[in-house]
Amino acid sequence: MDATIGDPNTAWSVERAFEGRPQPGVWGQVTPRAMLIAILLGIIFCFVSLRIHMVVGIVPGLNMPTSVLSFYCLKWVVTLLRRCGIIALPFTRQENIFLLTSVNICITIALTGGFATYIIGMTSTVARTFADDIDPREIVEHVPTGQWMLFLFLIGLMGILSIIPFKEIMLIDYRLLFPTGTVTAHLINSFHTPQGAYVANLQVMALLKSFAGSFSWSLFQWFYTAGNDCGFQSFPAFGLELYKRRFYFDFSATYIGLGIICPILVNFSLLFGSIISWGFLYPYLESKKGQWYHTNSPTSLDGSNGYKVFLGITMILTDGIFNFLTLIIRASIDFYHKWQQKDSGMTNYSTKHTSLNYDDRKRNGVFLINQMPISILLSGYITFATVCSVVIPSIFNQIKYYHVAALYAFAPLFSFCNAYGTGVTDWSVAPTYAKITIFVIAAWVGKPDAIIASLVSCGITMAAVHCSSQVMQDLKTGYMTLTSSRAMVIGQIFGVIIGAIINPCIYLAFETTAKLNAPIGSRQSEYPCPYSGVYRAIGLMGIGGVKELPQHCILFCLIAFFITAAINFLRLVAQKKGWGVQNYVPSMTAIAIPFFTGSFFTIDMCLGHALLLVWTKINRQSAELLSSALAAGLICGEGLFQMPAALLSIFKVHPPICMKFIPSGKEVQVVDSFLRNLETPSRT
Template sequence: MDATIGECSPSVERSFEGQPPPGFWGQVTMRSMAVAVVLAAIFSFVTLRIHMTIGIVGALNMPTNVLSFFFLKSLVTVLRRHGIAAVPFTRQEHIFLQTCVITCVNIALSGGFATYIAAMNDEVAKSLIDDTNPRDIVDNISTGQYMLYLFVTGLMGILSILPLIQVMIVDYRLLFPTGSVVAHLVNSFHTPQGAYVAKLQVATIFKTFLGSFSWSVFQWFYTGGGHCGFQSFPMFGLGLYQHEFYFDFSATFVGLGMIVPHIVNCGLLFGAIVSWGFIYPFLGSKKGQWYHTDSDTSLNGLNGYKVFIGVTMIITEGIFNFFTLLTTSSIDFYKKKHENDSGLTKYIKKHPSLNYDDRKRLEVFLGNHIPIFGPVAGYVACATICTVVIPWIFNQIKFYHVAILYIILPVFTFCNTYGTGLTDWSVAPTYGKFMIFIIAACIGEPGAIVASLAACGIINAALHVSSQAMEDLKAGYMTLTSPRAVVAGQIYGVIIGSIINPCIFLAFQANAKNTAPIGSKDSEYPCPSAGLYRAIGLIGMGGVKELPDHCITFCLVTCFITLAIETLRLVSQRKDWKLQSYIPCMTAIALPFFTGASFTISMSLGSVLLIIWTKVNRQSAELLSSAVAAGLICGDGIWYLPTAILSIFNVHPPICMKFLQSGEQVKVVDSFLNTLGTHAKT
């Protein structure tokens, strides 16, 4: 299960030996909580605005990280200039602040403002069918109810993952790439002056950051339309481009490819080739026989195969690993009870080759661990509250539906978080859509659509928040931040997120009344994804028979293949066969089934670049590869914030760069352009 890359780089923690980690209240400070509210409001506003207009929101981890540093650093400087004593700004406080802000942003993303909640209203319902049932319409949810709903669903996401912290970070040693990159940036920002290696790494980060940011700015000018710009560059030809095989010039994915293990990148590429190279072209040839719709999003077309085959792989592997974990944990608990040994001593004995950094991090991490009884008791108590609160808010869903969802939720949480730890990609929205279909099919009567959308919200919020929570905990682990302080930041983020985001939504709602209601096509906030969510519920009411032909057969075959590969991987690990190094996890293979093949090419390129760099100069690669990756990801991520602000003020790229097949298509376009020139002259 070990998903880390061998750590041979110079020690990070030796640079901080003179700066012992502060106590809990030195990490959770009033000034960081105050700054968190300001930054959370700014980023939540940007996130909701983009989500409700465009429907797709990029990752904001890097902008929040950089702005958190400069905001709080500037505040400390200003206080000292005015003669007010202020304790130094530490990396642990930085992680707490970043955690608060990004958790609030995730509440905005998973709160359903532009997806499943918008899909409940009358405008979206009438855009799909004329005859709508009143039981499947919810136009008004009081702000207080919405705040309560966001709080309990977000809190459940945190509580569901807390018992797995040590398993994911210490036992499986999962990478959680975004969390690792954030930690690398934070360590670089706060490294004491005078350390040669630290200065070299910081210089490398800023050089690659500047290059990545400049490249993102340059690319933006050519993206003035759908499928425009370098992101749609058909490097391998237009034929393969139509099957999603193209290089998208993404610095983020190249950077991720440099820090994600090679076997994971190989699994992603293999999954892309199998799905988009063979399975989907075959299924595309069956249109008119097995399915009839042209829609790219409807579950009764090609998309139905994509969603159900991919989800089958992820859930099957997740359940396999979940039961493996339960078995090994039970055996481990039994041995630990008889050995009467501490977790830290036992782990160091089991891994004698741990370097200085890992030993230091384990000491802080296990010394401040959260007893498993607390999260488990909190989860049970909060789940009980949710079985009362959620049916009170949405009376179409029954208490036993909510209870069943929270019984199976830990398995889904484990599956999604495990995949995020390997590939940095959460598929929470896919689980949510899958749950819409299942619940709507189970109920199959008026009210089923709203009930299924509410169930989607429960799953989507919990999985989205939990995967990001583990990213934050990984960053905390690598910066000697107490896991208790990180969890406190996540809970505080949920609290401010459940208050700030409904208020921002109310402002958008008031503004939309001047044009058209939220969710309508003519509105300033059309919520383009809402129709898709409701359409899945409509299809789900028809049951499994609404799926394309042989979809369930494909799922069963996929399930057996996944079980066979996972069994082989587990046996090879237990027997210490060399084969274990060449068996990718099925979650990595499954991811391109949903997302396309283009990003796998970028990540594979990052892996190839790292291999070449290591062959040319191993010492340089070990020292600076993480810094280069962090700079690439951060530069590309930071540009997203200016882009979002420009789009809010209706400033769009001036040029659209597209590629056409030579021959007749070029003649037609040339003729059209010449016609435009003639009209302009007249």
């Protein structure tokens, strides 16, 4: 039973532990030092997130490392200022949450900005993976950086405005859990106690050590990459034949760190998918050339490429729609039960729940202070929706103002449904909303502008739905740490601004380091962007642009559909019944990703998880406490090395050595002969 206000001894109270500390005002929470650190951490984590998103397609939650570093950086800055004799405001958890909120939204902009999905899907690089002859009207080769920044700012801001009017309903009326936001709040609250600060210091030391090792290893590898397919990244650990099948270990600290963070089902689902596709299925399909298909083109959809593309898309779409329907049903049932209780506001809630404890009453009081009127929020949303309906078509002329207006008319409904589902299950299905939008808009527009228009609409929907769920997670964290909701909204808007500015610049840095013969989005690139092809293919399906497929392709897709649906149904029943088999049911989306990208990163990730299992066996407490911090350091170290690598490339400083592997026999003799000729001085 809940503790009453008059009897604080019946339950432990978080807020009573902080009762003696002053409550800062809004501008005591929104500080210049927090803003500066938010920019720094935003650059770091956006670099890391974008690199992972462009290679793997699956980005793990980075809440723990962002929470630890935001606490540690602010604490270090305050300590430094005081040692220098500068009077500094006290370091509070509310300022910590403002900083963390800004960084989280900045990362969200990186993941919804299209850098690895719909923007790349517009390019000729991705278009050529579906057809040899491309209609130039279905391509946007380059979006000017300034326009891209404006586009990201508008769609990110609309994501915030679409959900803010519902924050009181979700957090106070229906008291949704928002598990990630709740866990982050507990983490920050604990950090601001002596014991929690000690744990945070341990985690930061582990992160910094692994960061230094990862950065140094990346620098060492760079010296051997003076050419295509050179260096440790192309090390044929399992032989040259498997290397041709993209099955090798590439010594990447990033993917080893990812394997430590990602659940075991994701890691081994990726490995299983890579073995099934590149190990068995693709060689079998290649053996059917001349029987099931006759084209030699590696990109035409009526050749072997048709199987590869549509098998992966079938599994991803089926998995996404199944999860989407599951979430909608669960959220609807939960909403119906809460509606039956008729908790229509704070007054009714306080009247019916007289045992509301001290913490909840304190949090409700702070949260409801300085609430903005609904009329102002609605007016702001309508105004910015109107601006977007004019500005976005001027950036992408393939989409019309009425398409944008229609999307923003439905955006609040989509945002509410997804945020409510996230509050109940901690599960956002924003990509599924985006894929459905692609299909609908492509069918609505028709040729020749349908592909680009549908991909732009995908970005609008993705930002609105995904940003809104992140906003509510952060508001839940702010609610549980007595952070002003006004300060939280300022932090979210500031996060959108820095995200819209730095993310296109980071993308340009990646574009600079990409190999000339393997640009971003190509299957041979170190940044293949697996989802970019998926999104473009859905647009092609929406306009009926896929008419000729190789023999038995539809049959393979039907088999993949039924297998995916059956596995998802098995997982759902196992979770409902509490069967132990639920811990061994694979993720079908994770299985599908290697169908597009290859197998190399899956081996690294499984190795990372194997190391975690060994660590847990040796010292479980140490592994649970420090593994996420260690993984974050590995990921950040290699990810941030791309910054100096890009600068070196800009200044024409290239690696001095190419380390390449070739098969034995005549190839070795040819290379040796060539090298001997190079060493022979020329005669004049």
